[in-house]
Amino acid sequence: MAALPSGVLGTLDPTSDRAVFRQIADQLREAIDKGRFKEGAKLPSEAELTDHFGVSRMTVRNSLSVLQSEGLVSSEHGRGVFVRPRPPVRRLASDRFARRHREQGKSAFTVEAEAAGSRPEVDSLEVREERATPDISARLGSVRKVLARRRRYLLDGKPVETAVSYLPLDIARDTPIAEPNPGPGGIYARLEELGHQLDHFEEEVRARMPAPDEVKALRLASGVPVIHLVRTAYDTEGRAVEVCDTVMSADAYVLAYQLPAN
Amino acid sequence: MAALPSGVLGTLDPTSDRAVFRQIADQLREAIDKGRFKEGAKLPSEAELTDHFGVSRMTVRNSLSVLQSEGLVSSEHGRGVFVRPRPPVRRLASDRFARRHREQGKSAFTVEAEAAGSRPEVDSLEVREERATPDISARLGSVRKVLARRRRYLLDGKPVETAVSYLPLDIARDTPIAEPNPGPGGIYARLEELGHQLDHFEEEVRARMPAPDEVKALRLASGVPVIHLVRTAYDTEGRAVEVCDTVMSADAYVLAYQLPAN
DNA sequence: CTTGCCCACTCGTCTATACGAGTATGCCTC
DNA sequence: GAGGCATACTCGTATAGACGAGTGGGCAAG
Structure with missing residues (x-):
């Protein structure tokens, strides 16, 4: 399992009231907005995120489903989760x-x-x-x-x-x-x-x-x-x-x- | 636990290729579309759906999240899941x-x-x-x-x-x-x-x-x-x-x- | 009768696990 | 070299359980 590129994602704040899956979603969203993950780029796999944040897989999946319903990413079975490219308008x-x-x-x-x-x-x-x-x-x-x-x-x-x-x-x-x-x-x-x-x-x-x-x-x-x-x-x-x-x-x-x- | 109103929801098709949570979502969606649950009405609770369909709670929640992301229902913590009323336009x-x-x-x-x-x-x-x-x-x-x-x-x-x-x-x-x-x-x-x-x-x-x-x-x-x-x-x-x-x-x-x- | 508390019910969050299915890669065979 | 297969990695689906937190009704105390 490849380690995450360092510095791209931070850590969780255990004292925060914000749910863990929301914190993870926030971090991924920010990374996407700031271009640390570009259009079409593959996000870290669920397993990598699970390791990085020390949470269970369902929590990670919950985070990703948030981003998916915001239209920011889309998942492809067997391939990964990708930053959704904007099609020509x-x-x-x-x-x-x-x-x-x-x-x-x-x-x-x-x-x-x-x-x-x-x-x-x-x-x-x-x-x-x-x-x-x-x-x-x-x-x-x-x-x-x-x-x-x-x-x-x-x-x-x-x-x-x-x-x-x-x-x-x-x-x-x-x-x-x-x-x-x-x-x-x-x-x-x-x-x-x-x-x-x-x-x-x-x-x-x-x-x-x-x-x-x-x-x-x-x-x-x-x-x-x-x-x-x-x-x-x-x-x-x-x-x-x-x-x-x-x-x-x-x-x-x-x-x-x-x-x-x- | 109150039983579900009979006839409102059917049963699952175990031979179907369609995922269980999708089948449940389909049934709820159809019931809403046909007016069996009216605007503002409360859907059966997660526990009731869990019993009715004989599946785990996470599966039921998964179904409900589908309907939520379609804008059909919205959940209220401590109260239930409700058919989303259309506001005046x-x-x-x-x-x-x-x-x-x-x-x-x-x-x-x-x-x-x-x-x-x-x-x-x-x-x-x-x-x-x-x-x-x-x-x-x-x-x-x-x-x-x-x-x-x-x-x-x-x-x-x-x-x-x-x-x-x-x-x-x-x-x-x-x-x-x-x-x-x-x-x-x-x-x-x-x-x-x-x-x-x-x-x-x-x-x-x-x-x-x-x-x-x-x-x-x-x-x-x-x-x-x-x-x-x-x-x-x-x-x-x-x-x-x-x-x-x-x-x-x-x-x-x-x-x-x-x-x-x- | 009113107030306040308790409790039952509801959804929210999180863990741990298991198996299925699609994809890609590399190796092995031919 | 071409084809096919094994394998590792990916996400998809589902289970079972635990605890937290918001809501509302009923009951008991005042």
Whole structure:
């Protein structure tokens, strides 16, 4: 068993009221914050920490679980515990739905990802007709049946976002929108061709911890929240023509918005 | 020891590959989702779960810690484990910085909270001059020294948000902005009086798990992420006149934005 | 009736141990 | 050299027990 690099970690204060596992977590957190363990670096193994601090393994594991739920580290079975690297962040600009971004052939996601040097992918594409949930129905203006378009977005093989678009069936049925691939410019371009000139979008942003199925779909590490975004698109007649419900890995996104001062 | 209400929880599947503590967590989660345990309700005690499932206490605790890190339940020392109630959510509207909201005497936070029937409070007010961090400096356009205004917002005694405003010292020094109470309409009203007519705001939204000091300041339950919002205010000459860095309890907020379609 | 204490119940912390399972390395065999 | 296997090291799961500390209700003393 290799000894710990000296000076990286201190000792416990037995007179402190603070629980031992918290003291250990504090020391590891500080070491990470100060760069003594860099991004992606391996922390000392549980056995090494057990020896160094003279505590039982469960206490050490408790400390590590604290850091894990803070999103600072993640453990890999058989390999060790590592300082979680920050993935490249995707910035959603406030003009991302401007019409000029729709005029080109590819989808916004693809264009932007390639510009950033990433390999974009879309999978789990599924288009079907459904009964609207009460929430979706309310947002679309008391629509009963909707077309639901589900898909998952990946960058360089890593899932970053799932999205479901809901459109009133009377608008979308038997149009290219009901096709898996709606064609250049995406469904917004198709909506405008169908006479629904888009006026503006409303977005609602929430953050929360993921449900188990979201952990799976986005391959989320523990301690990573999700951003839950619900966007409603309105045409120039004031009608809600689409609701898009998206769940994003919070560590892969930053959302940018512009607000008027008057 | 009271027996568990029959039918609320099932039994384990010993043939399953799924770890026992996960199976228990799954059952509890399902019971909560289906409303068999309502908001604020007390879950069976660790001892009861230990008996019911015939496993050791640590295994039960492990299950509960899963639910806790999902934000579903929170434990109270000496009392039990409870289904976490969803606090009333504060909605930040997309027009929240419209000039008309500034014309009145009180701060936006106060007005809005009272309209919603809550008791607003602001504390930890602290105003001082500081060296700008590289990030703040970049956002303000290579400003070296700034005026920092720190404060914490509470609703009905519960902290919901901390905020720090940074203003270039050459704008804010020796003005009402440097006073703890900047007067009616807040610092934005003062900026306009000083000749900095506001043009627009840019906001960046991130979500992440809170650092320990944020847990303390916002009294966050475990499993509750924070929304990290950085807003930059620009005047009509294109100059960045303020950066506001705010951290919000994610379970108390939903942010609303409006995006143009062109 | 009120006060104060005791006690039962609750979760929090910690130890010690055992075995399982994934990973990586190096050696041995072919 | 290539392949496969043994092995050591890693984290994952689970048990059993002990004591501490916060909460709340009931009982006894005043």
